[in-house]
Amino acid sequence: MSFFAKSNDSGIVLTSRIRFARNIDGMPFPQALSDSASRKVIDDVYSALLKSSINEVKNLKLFNLKDMDKLNMMAMAERHVISRDLIENFQRAAVILDDDEKISIMLNEEDHIRLQVMYKGLMLKEAFEDANRIDDAIEENITYAFDAKFGYLTSCPTNVGTGMRASVMLHLPALTYTKNINNILNTVSQVGMTIRGLYGEGSNALGNIYQVSNQVTLGLSEEEIINSLIAVTKKIVDQEEKARELMAQKRSIALEDDVYRSLGLLKFARTLDTNECLNLISKVRLGVEMGIIKEVDIKKLNELITLIQPATLQLVDKRELESKDRDVVRAKIVRESLK
Amino acid sequence: MSFFAKSNDSGIVLTSRIRFARNIDGMPFPQALSDSASRKVIDDVYSALLKSSINEVKNLKLFNLKDMDKLNMMAMAERHVISRDLIENFQRAAVILDDDEKISIMLNEEDHIRLQVMYKGLMLKEAFEDANRIDDAIEENITYAFDAKFGYLTSCPTNVGTGMRASVMLHLPALTYTKNINNILNTVSQVGMTIRGLYGEGSNALGNIYQVSNQVTLGLSEEEIINSLIAVTKKIVDQEEKARELMAQKRSIALEDDVYRSLGLLKFARTLDTNECLNLISKVRLGVEMGIIKEVDIKKLNELITLIQPATLQLVDKRELESKDRDVVRAKIVRESLK
Numbered sequence: 001m002s003f004f005a006k007s008n009d010s011g012i013v014l015t016s017r018i019r020f021a022r023n024i025d026g027m028p029f030p031q032a033l034s035d036s037a038s039r040k041v042i043d044d045v046y047s048a049l050l051k052s053s054i055n056e057v058k059n060l061k062l063f064n065l066k067d068m069d070k071l072n073m074m075a076m077a078e079r080h081v082i083s084r085d086l087i088e089n090f091q092r093a094a095v096i097l098d099d100d101e102k103i104s105i106m107l108n109e110e111d112h113i114r115l116q117v118m119y120k121g122l123m124l125k126e127a128f129e130d131a132n133r134i135d136d137a138i139e140e141n142i143t144y145a146f147d148a149k150f151g152y153l154t155s156c157p158t159n160v161g162t163g164m165r166a167s168v169m170l171h172l173p174a175l176t177y178t179k180n181i182n183n184i185l186n187t188v189s190q191v192g193m194t195i196r197g198l199y200g201e202g203s204n205a206l207g208n209i210y211q212v213s214n215q216v217t218l219g220l221s222e223e224e225i226i227n228s229l230i231a232v233t234k235k236i237v238d239q240e241e242k243a244r245e246l247m248a249q250k251r252s253i254a255l256e257d258d259v260y261r262s263l264g265l266l267k268f269a270r271t272l273d274t275n276e277c278l279n280l281i282s283k284v285r286l287g288v289e290m291g292i293i294k295e296v297d298i299k300k301l302n303e304l305i306t307l308i309q310p311a312t313l314q315l316v317d318k319r320e321l322e323s324k325d326r327d328v329v330r331a332k333i334v335r336e337s338l339k
Numbered sequence: 340m341s342f343f344a345k346s347n348d349s350g351i352v353l354t355s356r357i358r359f360a361r362n363i364d365g366m367p368f369p370q371a372l373s374d375s376a377s378r379k380v381i382d383d384v385y386s387a388l389l390k391s392s393i394n395e396v397k398n399l400k401l402f403n404l405k406d407m408d409k410l411n412m413m414a415m416a417e418r419h420v421i422s423r424d425l426i427e428n429f430q431r432a433a434v435i436l437d438d439d440e441k442i443s444i445m446l447n448e449e450d451h452i453r454l455q456v457m458y459k460g461l462m463l464k465e466a467f468e469d470a471n472r473i474d475d476a477i478e479e480n481i482t483y484a485f486d487a488k489f490g491y492l493t494s495c496p497t498n499v500g501t502g503m504r505a506s507v508m509l510h511l512p513a514l515t516y517t518k519n520i521n522n523i524l525n526t527v528s529q530v531g532m533t534i535r536g537l538y539g540e541g542s543n544a545l546g547n548i549y550q551v552s553n554q555v556t557l558g559l560s561e562e563e564i565i566n567s568l569i570a571v572t573k574k575i576v577d578q579e580e581k582a583r584e585l586m587a588q589k590r591s592i593a594l595e596d597d598v599y600r601s602l603g604l605l606k607f608a609r610t611l612d613t614n615e616c617l618n619l620i621s622k623v624r625l626g627v628e629m630g631i632i633k634e635v636d637i638k639k640l641n642e643l644i645t646l647i648q649p650a651t652l653q654l655v656d657k658r659e660l661e662s663k664d665r666d667v668v669r670a671k672i673v674r675e676s677l678k
Contacts, residue, residue: 254610256609257609257670260608261609265603270595270596270599271593
């Protein structure tokens with residue numbers, strides 16, 4: 001269920017994602033598509049996968065968003081499996097998934113095809129290879145809109161060129177607490193990368209979780225983009241580790257107190273809003289990673305980041321809830337998970 | 340060890356205390372006594388008890404403060420067994436105690452004799468009867484300074500008359516949180532009583548613990564004073580219970596959250612100062628008494644109120660500590676107690 005549950009690694013780099021934006025040649029972009037043409041996009045892409053010579057894509061399943069309930073859709077967005085934009089266009093949109101949601105192919109989002117591969121840990125190359133194979137599988141039976149000069153043509157010019165967005169999700173509590181995160185922001189933008197919060201553009205860095213992704217899609221090869229993101233990520237990880245070491249040296253009792261108090265609140269609070277909850281999880285996660293807290297499984301914490309999201313927790317609780325009631329259910333889910 | 344450990348009752352009224360101030364006829368008050376005369380006061384009172392016809396006072400033990408270490412003295416003050424004033428005069432002062440510290444006879448404090456009986460719960464009459472018997476035992480062999488008009492003569496005129504101070508220690512979190520404590524303060528002073536913090540005059544109501552005692556010692560009989568204090572106490576208890584009911588009705592989740600978060604912090608914090616610690620204990624105690632928290636033994640909480648005091652915790656830890664280190668030891672003592 002959780003988007004963190006795909007490998008054994010769980011450090012500063014939570015996940016790696018590769019996303020390709022593709023459009024079908026000779027078809028208007030989704031926002032200009034008729035209902036029937038939207039339907040045709042979905043059918044053509046799905047049958048292209050089923051007809052493909054590559055076996056691994058034949059087990060993918062198609063979900064039309066109009067057949068799903070809203071909570072389920074929102075929960076998928078919380079797991080980063082689909083985007084909120086796809087939900088906006090739910091009457092004409094679909095998504096093709098594998099069982100563990102590592103592969104997600106959104107249809108009729110901003111582009112006809114948004115192909116995503118997500119891994120836990122720093123696995124950009126692996127994700128890129130997977131995405132490439134699936135991309136090839138689709139292309140066996142579909143002609144992409146492609147220009148020799150501009151590369152893949154996309155609905156929004158920021159995606160033109162490779163059509164690729166490579167991103168990593170990073171947990172940077174020490175850089176945040178020591179206020180060094182601003183230096184990171186500068187460094188990142190200087191190398192053509194952008195840094196954002198847990199849920200993309202405009203979202204705050206809830207729980208000290210940041211997304212770093214390539215800004216530029218044109219004029220660089222996929223390999224160059226990925227290598228550059230890997231290099232930046234390793235630099236940030238290095239900085240975060242140094243900040244943690246400094247914190248541990250400078251104020252070890254205060255730090256120990258802080259992370260354990262956070263654990264105490266998570267284990268005992270009866271009402272928790274998303275923001276507070278993510279910040280507490282962040283501190284406990286820091287404590288576990290620094291070897292201060294030994295009794296908590298970091299996998300549980302990673303799962304909780306998704307489980308406590310509004311839609312996901314309503315699914316867990318099997319009912320729609322007002323915000324106040326969600327805070328109560330959230331506290332209960334956290335308590336039970338950390339028992 | 341703990342001054343709360345003497346009966347099974349443990350509610351809003353933590354303890355009841357009766358204290359008699361007495362002076363020996365024909366002797367200057369302690370502040371004007373020579374070393375040898377101070378010694379004589381101690382010897383005379385102790386031997387009066389040993390010679391007495393009343394058996395229960397023959398097991399009392401004498402401790403000269405000059406033979407005790409400072410931490411031990413401070414810890415006794417934290418248990419309310421002796422006063423801080425007695426410690427000030429430690430070179431000439433002594434205390435006579437029974438094994439469980441229910442009876443405490445301070446010698447050469449402000450008066451030659453300060454006889455105290457302390458009970459858990461609302462037990463003023465019982466404490467008064469005990470104090471009376473011990474007072475009679477002393478008087479078999481000692482002549483008190485007594486005036487037909489002014490009653491027992493005391494060093495400070497506020498104690499003249501009965502020489503009696505009757506007091507109760509109350510835990511009033513709900514009245515404090517709902518800000519109704521100010522009404523109580525007024526009511527109490529209107530009936531000749533005074534209300535103070537955990538450690539007497541000038542001390543704040545740390546941990547929402549208040550001491551109510553009679554202001555007036557002259558012109559009223561002991562019985563009248565005690566009956567009046569019992570009546571006031573019952574009224575305050577009634578008000579506290581009503582305030583708790585209202586809190587439970589008005590904001591039950593917020594209350595539950597508050598008391599459980601306090602428990603979480605007590606169980607997990609790595610550093611706790613006295614003030615925060617007492618306030619957290621107060622909230623958890625409220626939660627237990629209101630039936631919200633079921634997994635904590637209220638006796639442990641009552642014990643903690645004393646155990647976390649600076650001198651007592653240094654005794655537990657068997658070493659002298661700086662304030663910062665005390666906070667760490669305090670958190671450890673609390674964690675282990677609540678395990």
